[in-house]
Amino acid sequence: MSKRIFIVSACLFFLTVSCNKQLDLAPENTLVDKTVFTTEAGTEQALSEAYYDFMKAVTNGFTYNYGDFTTPILNKTLYYNTYTNGEATPTDYYVVNTWTAFFKAINNANNVILKIPEYADYSTEKQNQFISEAKFVRAFCYLDLLCLYGDEALSGNLSGLGLPLQLTPFQGYNTGEIIPRNTNAEVFDQIIKDLNEALPNLPDQFLDAVKTRSRATSGAAWALLARAYLYKGDFGNAAAAAAKVLEKSPAIYQLSANLLSVFPPNPTGSAQSLSSEYVFGFPVSQMISNSTSTNNNIGSTYYFKRSYWINKDFINEFEPNDLRVSQLIWKGDSVYNPNMFGEFTTYKFNNPNGRDNVPLIRLPEVMLTRAEALAHTEGINDVSVQLLNQVRSRSIPNATAYTTSDFSSKDALIASILRQRKFELAFEGLYRYDIIRNHIALIVPDIAENKKVLPIPQSEIDISKGLIQQNSGYR
Amino acid sequence: MGLNDVFSSPYNTSWVDSVTRTAISHQLDLSMSAGTDKARIYLSGSYTDQPSYIINNGYQRYTGRMNFTYNASRKITVGADMSLSYSFNNSLNAPTIWRQAVLKAPNLPVRDANGNYLYAKGTNPYGNDDLNPVADANLNTNQLEMNDGLGNIFVEFKPVSSLTLRSEVGVQLSNSDAYTRRVKRPSGLGNDGIQSNTSNKKYVINNTATFNRSFNRHSINAMIGQSYEHSNENTSGMGGYDFFSDDIRSISAAGRKYVISALRQNWAMVSYFSRLNYEYDRKYLFGVTYRIDGSSRFSQNNRYVGFPSLSAGWRLSEEDFLKDVKWISQLKLRGSVGFSGNNSAASYYGSQGQYILNSDNLSYAGVQILQMAQPDNPNLKWERTRSYDVGLDASLFDRKVDITLDYYERRIKDMILSSAIPLYQGWISQPQNIGDMVNRGAELMVNARLISHKNFKWNTSFNISTNTNKILKLNFGGEEVGLANDAFKYMKVGEPAGQFYLYDWAMVDPSTGNPIWGDGKGGISMVPPASLFAVVPDVNDFRKTYGTALPDFFGGIGQTFTYKNWDLDFFASFAVGSHMINGSLASLLTYSTADANNLSTKILDRWLVPGHETDIPRLVNASITKPQGSASGVTDYTTSRTNSRFLEDASYLRLRTVSISYNMDAQKLKKMTSGVINTMRVFVRATNLLTITSYSGLDPEVSAFGSSAIQSGYDELTMPQNKLIQVGINISL
Structure with a gap:
């Protein structure tokens, strides 16, 4: 008996000595860059998040409605005065949340733009289409950001401070690597450049009617380009x-x-x-989805007239x-x-x-x-x-x-x-x-031009040690 | 809130009394051991029942254990250990219920005229319309059941007396079953349930070879070993809405059901380790260890990491010059240096970006949404620690007094902390190597057997520790910005980590009742400094540091008296120099929100007339401003946790436990039970009977957000530790 036990013991001893292979375990629930961007289906799903994040930034209960409740067509409760008077604080929930949400969508678009050339293994035509769709999303996000945060961007001050042009996906932050705010003109130019680059590869329409009207098409890109030029004054x-x-x-x-x-x-x-x-x-x-229905965060506010109602x-x-x-x-x-x-x-x-x-x-x-x-x-x-x-x-x-x-x-x-x-x-x-x-x-008639935008979130100014400057109306 | 709103008071409910109770806990321990020359067996079992002081909440645990060894021959030993445990915890809602009960308006009844729970705000013009902590405690369920089984078999083989080969295979099986169910509230909210099951299977194979040999004056103890550990985790969770009755518990009967998760995942770890200890003449000791760990969590390049350690010792008491000193029984000086590492971002595929399908199975225009769950983090490095330790062990006066003294230094390089990143880069925070830090400390332990007569014994023990830390390098150059929990803590090179960094609340102006603020430079101001963000370049210039949440020193004192069959134990612990933000008081002095929560009676001492000297400002004062973009349309600087108003000294001395026990006379017991019961001990133990502290909150030891230097020091209506009286019995067969 003793011999047998010794043999078993010795076997166990050597059984596991070399097991580098046993450390090569793959998880079931997460995918990494390579698995996502190699296939057409994976890329399209990643692109889907860029659209979805863009949607969440616009329908966050503030962005979409801000374009109307700050104008004379609506009456509103006192709570919204802070936004119409140009007095929103740089730590205000919506000021920070809206900024963050748009840049999250931009990051996802940047990720699609960068990773496709690195990993894609499907038709070049599709690759170019997805990259172009991502550029459309990025351009749309930057135009919305310019409207909200660009210092006098729509008042015609093209040399005013626009936004940091972040055109690569987040790949770890090195302290001090800060992009200062580009000028309004530079941001407009990037929007126009993205759309022009996207146009040749965007379809006129998709096979699916819903996609034709909710994803980037050449029509949508031209339309956005028209809006960008109009806002720029070109x-x-x-x-x-x-x-x-x-x-x-x-x-x-x-x-x-x-x-x-x-x-x-x-x-x-x-x-x-x-x-x-x-x-x-x-x-x-x-x-x-499985547990909830997506809410546009617009309907209930208008329906119940709790926050604003028509003048x-x-x-x-x-x-x-x-x-x-x-x-x-x-x-x-x-x-x-x-x-x-x-x-x-x-x-x-x-x-x-x-x-x-x-x-x-x-x-x-x-x-x-x-x-x-x-x-x-x-x-x-x-x-x-x-x-x-x-x-x-x-x-x-x-x-x-x-x-x-x-x-x-x-x-x-x-x-x-x-x-x-x-x-x-x-x-x-x-x-x-x-x-x-x-x-x-606007609803407040004598508001200064530089108060017609939101302040930049305070944390951006703090973390950049002032390299990212506050809007002139909030300094 | 309007000044003239009326809160009528037909009721005076003590919500805290309504959700709390005096609970009785029980404990029973049983053990047995038996054996012959060839085989030994040990069995034990215990039962604990610990009801929470929150009604309808509690914790129960059953455990059983068996150890068995068998000497197959002189050279071979085999054995097995096994333990099983079951626990049932249904007190997971208790912290929320406690908090809600403290804050709930007292002029509302628990139940309405029809005997139904009242959730609404009654006739109050403001307040939460959908809250009743008593109903939540009684009707809602949030429970966790866990089963654990641990088994181990080993074979030990000694081919020669100095060499031991040991192989061990262990298996651990854990199952947990979590279940949450909320009943339907009048508002329509609630009426949902979530059930999740996790099973974890883990096996470990350990092989070691130990060599033990003494010859002449040399003594060698060496070991090499290897282990392989593999874990498999299986999770499934489901949720449901719209139950047609509150009595329906099964998720399968819900009107709408969904799958939360269904996942199987593995990790594995392989380690190689070695140790060599050498002793010369019982005087000089040297030791070296080296271990290499490899983990499946890292990519192949970063998979293996190895760390050495060195130690040395000198038994002075063996030297000729001390051998004859009678009162020194033993004296040993020792020192060590060791290296270790940490990668807390060690999820699967550590530094690579990861994507998961939207957990709710959401699609955009017919295409499923694949979410980026974690961004790339290629710059992240291992956090490394280098530790030095020097110590002294002494045993004096015929081993009546033992003293241990230690001094250590731990240098952490490239410390990993979740840290803010610029928002425009698309993420809010990420683990970063944010800096270097050093911890230095000393520990003293004294244990003395003061009296050891046959019938009366008195043991006393005392320990005291101190730890200081200092930031040596910081990538941010100044304070850590951004993260909510860290926002009020200060990091600066050359200073301790995690200092409170606050606006200076000076006093309440007796002539106007407005708060007076220090401006951080010796001057004062009636304007809350935090409100000046738009006026000054850096509003943080008004802040000051106020020390850390960690104590300057801390320790414990224990006394044990034995008289015949009776034992009496005391243990007290203390901490000096710690600080805490009493956010509980801040919440109970917040009246500027539409929540209309309960207030502290301190509000009765608010400023009323010029000349009134008080700590509580007038109700409408210059530091509650309007309009600013906060949800209620009001910014209340007086109760913000960013000012020093609620910072308190949290030093304490606490009588942690007192216990008295009686050991039945072994001889009599055996006789009475015909030899079945060997020993039996009955005890009464009281925990947290007495606390001496100047902290005005309920418990100076709570921590709302976590225990690290950065997270600790906040009391946010955190459930205090309870006073506990336990009655128990230990039986050994």
Whole structure:
């Protein structure tokens, strides 16, 4: 017996002496760069996160609504004064959260852009498409950031401080490796560069209709480019880019005859399609996960009118019989918030649980962008008036169409286009930026130009030892 | 909150009394050993029942153990150890219930007129609309059941007397079952449940060869060994919503169900180790060790790491010049130097970026979302520690007094801490090698058998330790910024880590009732310095350091008296020089939020008329400002944890345990039980009976966020340790 035990003991002793192989264990639940980016499916899923993070940055309960509640079209509770007065603190929750969320999306886009060339093992065409989609997301995020944080970026100060241009994914932080803020002009240039590089490789449309309107297409890239040029004040390029989108109408994009097919009634929060007016938007109503349904964080605020509600002066500004009043303005909640039963809200986000899709670029915006840009470059012209009429008559079917003789000057035409833009795009997070770039009064009329942006989060200034500078209105 | 809001008071509920109780705990221990020349066996079992002082919460544990050895021949021994344990913990909700009970408005009843739990805020104009800690304690479940089985078999073979070969195979099986269930509240919230099961299988193979030999004046003890450890973990979890009745417990009966996790993962570790100890003439001792560890958690390049250590000793008492000194029984001087490493970021694939599918199975436009769970961290290095230790062991007066004195220094290089990174880089924080630090300390232990008569014995023991630490290098150059928990702690080269870094709350102005702030440079101001972020270049200039949360020195004193069959034990511990932010008091003095929580009676002493000298400012004062972008529309600088108002000295002396026990007379016992029971001991033990401290909170030892230098020192309505009286019985067969 003793011999046998000795043999067993000796065997055990040598059995495990060399076991480097036994240390090569692979986990089941996580994937590393190589496994993700080698395949087309893995890359597309990683890209999906970039879109999703971008969506979360826009629908964080602040970003989208900020474009409207800071303007005279809404009344609001006192809580929001801090944002409309330019007094938000650099440690404010939304100031920090919004900044962080956009840069998280940018990091994911950067990651896709860098890792595809390193690992991809599938068709070059697909690789280029994914890289281009990521560049689209990055450009969109930077344009939104510029609107929110760029020091006088939309007021025409192109040498003002924009954002740090972080174009590579995070790969460990080396202390002191800080990118200072680039100028507004440099950020605009990067946005334009990204979109121009993306354009040749983006599809006109996807096989799946939802993807055509919620992922980057050449139409969406041109439309975003038009918006970027318009915000930068480069009207010639804005008009040209917008024209590229309008070329795809009616093949891909069409003005819907029925407003309620663009903003469908959605009391139960069911899945809604994205109408053919969507150049780009988030398909929130279709996003259902195992345990929760995605919330756009826009709908409930408007539905219950707890934070803001429509300024009645704005309703009175519309022309008579405008369907955008009769169909898209309603009273929302009639059960929970009795103090507000008499007030009005938008029907564009009518689901109380935030289950509606969120449009970011609709065809009418592109049409009015072209109209406005052409009016700037060519003065009173037929194309501008025609585009203006198309948008207007869709909602006011019996209206007498404008003719060029209706406008006494170029400025009168532009004013009319901007007015239509305000009616058409209200509550879609854009009006604030039209106001700022045209020097029209915000809800607080006499606010200084450098207070028309948010402050940079304090932690960025602290960690960079001041290399990242605070916005001039908050120093 | 409006000044004229009325909180009527038809009720005066003590929520803390409603959720607490005097609990009775029990303990029973049983053990037995038996053997012959060839075989020995040992059996033991114990049962502990420890109800929490929070109602309907508690902890139970059963354990059993068996050791068995058998000498197969003179050269071969085989054996097996086995232990089993089961524990049931349903006190996981207790900290939350405690906190909610302390804060809940006292003018609300536990139950409404119909006898149902009242969750709403009643007639109060403000307050949480959906909270009832008594209902939570009684109706909700949050429990963890654990089973552990540990088995070990070994073979020992001695081919010659100086050499021992030992092989050991061990298996550990653990199962845990966590279950959470919340009943449906009137608001519609709750009504959900989560169940998760984890099973862990681990096996270890250990092989060692030990060599032991003395010849002439030389003595050698050497060992080489190798071990392989493999762990397999299996987790599955599921959740459910919308149960049609609160009595339904099974997740499978939920209206909506989802899978939280279903995962199997492994890790393995292989180690090689060696030790050589050499002794000459019983006077001089030398030792060397070296071990290499390899882990599956690292990529092949960083997989193996080896660390040596060296030690030396000198038994002075064996030298001729001390041999004849009667009162020195033993005197030994020793010293060592050792190296070790740590990589706390050691998850799978350590430094590589990792991706996981969105845990909720969410898709964007039909494409599943693959989330980046962890970014690349290629710059991360091993954290390395170099330790020196010198010590003295003495045994004096015929071994009646033992003294141990130690002095150590531990230098940590490339310390790994989760550290803030610029937000524009896409992440908030990441483990970084943020700097070098040194810890130096001394420990003294004295144990004296003062009286050892047959019927009366008195033992006394005393220990005291001190530790100082200093940052030697810091990548951030100044204070650590960013992270929530660290935000109020200060790091600077040449100073101790984790100092409180606070705005200076000077006093309450007796003439106006407004807080007066120090500006950090000797001046004072009526404006809260923290509010000046937009006015001055660096608002941190107004802050000062206020020492650390760790004590300057700490230790314990124990006394044991034995009289015939009776034992009486005392043990007290102390700490001097520690600091704590009394966030509990800050919460109970916060009235500027819409939560309308309960307040401390100290609020009655608020400033009322000019000339009133008090610590509590007037209710509406210049340091509660409006509007600022906080959720309530008000920024309350008076109760912020960033100011020194609530920093207190947390030194204490605590009577940790007192126990009295009675050992039954062994002879009588054997007779009475016909030899079945060998010994029997009955005891009563009291824990935390008395605490002497100037700290005004409930417990100077709590730590809300963790125990490290950076996390400690916060009392945020943290559950205090309880006073415990235990009655127990030990039986050995």
